[in-house]
């Protein structure tokens with residue numbers, strides 16, 4: 354998938370719908386189909402659209418191709434970003450052991466946390482004051498779990514079976530933000546604040562009339578302005594609930610600001626956007642793209658990361674998406690992958706130094722029948738066998754095979 358300016362569309366390109374919400378990306382044109390005339394392009398420009406994603410695999414337009422996959426492009430971006438380190442194969446094995454040890458605790462914590470999120474979101478919807486103490490205790494548990502294992506809770510944000518997006522999204526954004534903050538070396542005192550900001554980032558949506566928030570058709574400009582008020586409403590609800598820390602409040606009110614100044618409510622740009630706003634905006638879009646909704650299937654994490662990678666420097670601040678990809682991996686933990694020998698497995702640990710070569714637990718044969726499980730370090734295979742080593746050739750959706758991935762991680 355490539356991101357272009359609408360004016361650069363050419364006849365024969367295929368416009369793709371990435372699943373990015375038009376509510377939050379109003380200048381993104383996402384009506385799927387082939388571009389058939391220059392007049393069509395001119396009309397889109399006249400209508401005020403500025404951005405578009407095209408799928409090179411589906412149109413008739415021939416793009417210049419350097420022969421590299423989207424994943425290889427991302428790997429180059431990650432490795433060109435400073436602060437990418439790798440502690441070696443032993444550290445990967447240790448990280449995998451930590452994941453196995455933490456999964457049961459993390460699953461319990463995720464389920465308990467959902468109760469907390471339900472209760473404060475429902476209370477806000479019903480007009481009650483926010484009570485912060487229980488959420489502070491929850492964030493503390495999230496941080497402790499992520500300190501024991503980088504991967505357990507993060508993998509659950511993608512493997513959960515809950516269907517209630519409003520609730521899971523708040524929790525996931527908190528977990529992903531804290532995990533990302535940890536990768537950025539923020540101290541625990543800051544992670545506490547970041548976790549709270551992530552948890553409450555969309556609180557203001559609870560005060561948006563449901564007929565506007567859930568309207569199936571296109572919103573009027575006035576309705577869109579109401580939706581855009583949710584960061585300020587959330588900020589006000591949190592301040593009224595006793596949150597005084599300006600970093601938490603800024604994380605909430607600035608989570609829709611963009612690097613290019615086209616965000617809201619402030620249209621801020623550059624250094625004016627607080628680090629918490631930058632972190633939460635990345636976690637927010639990643640969870641939105643990969644979550645299943647009533648009207649769409651969740652996108653596979655590697656595809657979502659590829660789309661976000663194409664938005665770097667515009668929607669997201671320089672280096673942020675690359676560092677996020679570094680922290681979760683190009684094939685995040687829990688991804689179901691096909692290897693070049695047609696066996697299938699689950700990614701159990703990322704490899705920040707060689708992002709295309711994670712640790713994989715091979716668990717299925719070429720026809721997806723269970724087989725004896727073997728842990729395969731693709732980086733080690735590459736070192737031993739060079740070009741003959743196995744590699745990842747595809748990423749699959751576990752739902753298509755009715756697979757429950759979580760037990761394979763424990």
Ligand SMILES: [Fe+2]
Pocket residue numbers: 554555583608609
């Ligand atoms: Fe939001």
